[in-house]
Amino acid sequence: MENVAEVQKSIKEIKTRGEFLERFLKFSFGFWALFAGLLFPILAGVILLYEARLAIEKFGFIHFLTYTNWDPVAEDFGALTMVFGTVVSTILSMLIAAPVAIGIAIFITELAPNWFKPIVSTAVELLAAIPSIIYGLWGFFILTPIMATKVEPWLQDKLGDVPLIGKLFQGAPTGVDVLTTSLVLSIMIIPFMASVVRDAFNMVPPIMKESAYGLGATKWEVIRQVVIPYTASGIAGGLILSAGRALGETMAVTFLAGNNPQIPKSLLDSFTTISVALANQFTEADTDVYLSALYYVGLLLYLVSFTMLGIAKFMVLRLEKRWKV
Amino acid sequence: MKKVLLATAVFSGAVLALEITGAGSTFVYPIMSKWAYEYNKVTGNKVNYQSIGSGGGIRQAINRTVDFGATDGPLTPEEVEKNKLLQFPVVIGADVITYNVPGIGKTVLNMDQKAVCDIYMGKIRKWNDPYLQQLNPNVKLPDRPIVVVHRSDGSGTTWIFTNWLSKVCPEWKEKVGYGTSVKWPVGVGGKGNEGVTNYVKRSQGGIGYVEYIYAKQNNLPAARIKNREGNFVEPSVRTMQEAAKNAKWDKSKHFYEVLTDQPGKDAYPITGATFILLAKDQPERAKKATTFFKWAYEKGDKYAEELNYIPMPANVKKLIFEYWKEHGVAP
Numbered sequence: 001m002e003n004v005a006e007v008q009k010s011i012k013e014i015k016t017r018g019e020f021l022e023r024f025l026k027f028s029f030g031f032w033a034l035f036a037g038l039l040f041p042i043l044a045g046v047i048l049l050y051e052a053r054l055a056i057e058k059f060g061f062i063h064f065l066t067y068t069n070w071d072p073v074a075e076d077f078g079a080l081t082m083v084f085g086t087v088v089s090t091i092l093s094m095l096i097a098a099p100v101a102i103g104i105a106i107f108i109t110e111l112a113p114n115w116f117k118p119i120v121s122t123a124v125e126l127l128a129a130i131p132s133i134i135y136g137l138w139g140f141f142i143l144t145p146i147m148a149t150k151v152e153p154w155l156q157d158k159l160g161d162v163p164l165i166g167k168l169f170q171g172a173p174t175g176v177d178v179l180t181t182s183l184v185l186s187i188m189i190i191p192f193m194a195s196v197v198r199d200a201f202n203m204v205p206p207i208m209k210e211s212a213y214g215l216g217a218t219k220w221e222v223i224r225q226v227v228i229p230y231t232a233s234g235i236a237g238g239l240i241l242s243a244g245r246a247l248g249e250t251m252a253v254t255f256l257a258g259n260n261p262q263i264p265k266s267l268l269d270s271f272t273t274i275s276v277a278l279a280n281q282f283t284e285a286d287t288d289v290y291l292s293a294l295y296y297v298g299l300l301l302y303l304v305s306f307t308m309l310g311i312a313k314f315m316v317l318r319l320e321k322r323w324k325v
Numbered sequence: 326m327k328k329v330l331l332a333t334a335v336f337s338g339a340v341l342a343l344e345i346t347g348a349g350s351t352f353v354y355p356i357m358s359k360w361a362y363e364y365n366k367v368t369g370n371k372v373n374y375q376s377i378g379s380g381g382g383i384r385q386a387i388n389r390t391v392d393f394g395a396t397d398g399p400l401t402p403e404e405v406e407k408n409k410l411l412q413f414p415v416v417i418g419a420d421v422i423t424y425n426v427p428g429i430g431k432t433v434l435n436m437d438q439k440a441v442c443d444i445y446m447g448k449i450r451k452w453n454d455p456y457l458q459q460l461n462p463n464v465k466l467p468d469r470p471i472v473v474v475h476r477s478d479g480s481g482t483t484w485i486f487t488n489w490l491s492k493v494c495p496e497w498k499e500k501v502g503y504g505t506s507v508k509w510p511v512g513v514g515g516k517g518n519e520g521v522t523n524y525v526k527r528s529q530g531g532i533g534y535v536e537y538i539y540a541k542q543n544n545l546p547a548a549r550i551k552n553r554e555g556n557f558v559e560p561s562v563r564t565m566q567e568a569a570k571n572a573k574w575d576k577s578k579h580f581y582e583v584l585t586d587q588p589g590k591d592a593y594p595i596t597g598a599t600f601i602l603l604a605k606d607q608p609e610r611a612k613k614a615t616t617f618f619k620w621a622y623e624k625g626d627k628y629a630e631e632l633n634y635i636p637m638p639a640n641v642k643k644l645i646f647e648y649w650k651e652h653g654v655a656p
Contacts, residue, residue: 072479073502145527172470174528176513259477259514270513272477280516283351283378284479284505286398291380 041306048299054292064296070261072281077293079300081261085271086304088264089178089253090246093185098239100186101193108194109201110223121198128191136252139184140176144256147183148175152268170266176258179267184252189242196238200231233315240312247305250275274301343370345613349382349395352418352481352536353599357395359628360621367624372617379481380505386410386602393614394602397481398488398505398583405579409606411652412579413645414598415618417569417635419537420486421547421560421595423522426452427529428467433559435460437551438594442494444471444532447511452530467530474524474533477514479505485597486534489585493594534595537565538633552594553586562635564593570638576648598637608654615649616656622646 049056055064059077067078108120152173160166204227212222228235250273258270259280272280274297285291347357354376361372377385379396386394387408395415405412422436440457443449449456452466476483487503501507515521518539525531537560540547549557558564571589572582584596601618603611622645626636637645649655 069508071508072506073504073508140523148527172472174472174513176524254477254516255520259516260509260512276477280478280514281506282479284380284481286380286383286505291384 045299045302048295048302052292052296052299054289055296058289059293059296065300068261068263070277072285072287072290075287075289077289077296079274079297081263082272082274082277082297083300083304084263085178085257086247086273086275086301089182089185089257089271089273090243092178092182093189093246094239094243096182096186097190097193097242101190101242102197102235104190104194105197105201106223106227108198110219110227121195124191124194126191128195132188132249132251135184135188136255139180139252140255143184144175144180146175147177147180148173152177152179156268168267171268173268174258174270176256177268177270178257178264181253181256181271184256185246185249188249188252189246192245193238193242196241197231197235200234200238201227203234204230233318237312237315240308240315244305244308244312247308248275248301250279254279274298274304342368343613343616345370345372345393345617346374346391347372347382347393347395347601347614348375348377348385348391349602350379350397350481350599351376352397353395353416353634355538356416356625356629356632356634359632360617360625363625363628364617364620368620370617378479379484380479383602386604389604389607389610392603392610395599396602397597397599398484399581399598399600400579400602402578402581405581405602409604410579411603411605411611411648411654412581412600413618413648414569414574414580414582414637414641415601415621416629417565417584417596417598417637418481418485419560419565419593419596419635420482420489420534421537421540421545422532422534422550423525423540423545423547424533425525425527425529425531425546426467427469429464431546432461432464433546434464434548435551435557436548437557438490438493441550442490442497445473445475445490445510445512446496446500447473469530472524472528472531473512474521474528474531475509475512475514476506476521476534477516480517481505481597481599482518482534482536483507485585485595488583488597489595492583492586541633550594552592553588554590554592556590558591558593560593560595562630562633564591565596565635566638568592568594568596569598569635569641574641574644576644576651580645580648603654605652605654611654612656615654619646619656 055077064077064079065083066080068080069076069078070081104124108117112120152175156169156173160169208226208230209222212226217225253273254276257272257276259272259276260270261272261277264271278294278298282294285294354374357374361374365371379398382394382396383400385391400410400412422441424434437460440449440460443456449471451468451470453468458466484503484505487501487507491498491503501510513524515524515533518535521533521535522539522543522545525533535545547560549559552558567589568584568587571587571592572584574580574582580600584598586594587596603614605611622637622642629636646655
């Protein structure tokens, strides 16, 4: 009889201890989740807004966003050149990376023999682990000379006289320009994008593919009419998440962009992006307005990234809804 | 007992040794760390210098987060007064104009203010431009476009270069002005001295400006620049000290003096100095810094020269010591 009481007591003890642990974990993890997920981004935004107040007051929002002059001496600032550079290099790198990444994902999930899949998968993922400065140095020392002496003159030769498109290839080929930057950026985001898209492809229920094969569909038809439509919003989400990386990439772009705050007139013109301008000018910004304008540009990057990630999240939500059905 | 003694010794040692913090100019970082190392060996005092850039150095000095700040461009006397600071020069530096002109070998080119200004304004676009050719009658300059290179990051090197151009070229002053970064009319931007050098080396027909020390260490060609008296002067320790010697250093103006375009037959025109900023209203902290700089002025010249920095001329050092005394921060 006594034994039973003892056992009951110890069970109770274990229970309370478990409850305590559970509550403790709930509280502390909840705190960190709240802090990292909600408080920190809000705080960062508030600080950016606070530090940028001088520039916001002086230049306004629309004017700052649409003005192309960036003159630290006259303390006259506009962010359009940087925003434009950021958006254009991101879009271009996406245009180059997306087909390649989707191709890699299709190869890994559908085409490659089973023993080969993990090898390619791992190799692609390893690419994602290379620090961006390595891409920058490689781009600067190896790729830009090739672009400047071989690829870009060739492009000018072949496409320079074509109406409309030819305009994109005007100017002296220096190798430090929109084209080279976008190319290196695309190489940097391909592994990331390919992994996300591959995961989405793997989510396609085998039964759907098998049904399609059973109906006599070819491999290509299955990929085009089953796999890709089924995962469309997953692919889109993955693309936009990688765009987030391209948007904020600094180190590699610093080496390759030519760092000129101007609207590039062609793909062979130098330009700059928001994060590059920040990295270049922050340390030596010696007047209050100058520093504040840099914070303001940072705020714009924050807003652009936030919007992009918001869209990505929305896409993923839609995908999840489809899985449930 | 032994333990207690040891503990006391360690503890008192920690109290006696000064801990001096500084921040700013990246240009002086190598010599600052060398001085800090040697100074620590002699005195046991620690100097912690962070090369965060001149802009950061000025801000931290104003906010009093460091004992001294270092900047490549001097603050105006009004700014110094307004922020209750003290300012004095510590070492001299200079920019050289380096180039990569195919077919001229190791020939040293002559440049004058008009040539450099027009190249950086985008008006002279080819190396065989008659104006450049007339400056260099003995060289056959090629028919090649000039690739103009400048710094992309904010920098004291840019400050000195653009300050010189603003002084000698009215058009530059009016359209561009000077600062740690400016709105460049033409050219591509390289990050750091190494970025500029690489662009210049790689492009046939490149021209750029880099720090003297960097050019010297890397054996880059450096143009002779025409100075105020009309002589073409090569950048060297002697010609830069000449510029510093002839400058009108004024204690009452907190040494506000830019060494670009100074008089003197042999003065190199694109010369500058790095300045130290101290807190006038915190004399105890300022004195900590001046003990270090007094040692550096008296014993540090040889280390500076080893690293290709140019020490301040003796007459200027004397002025600085008097300046400290006047403001009650002499060590």
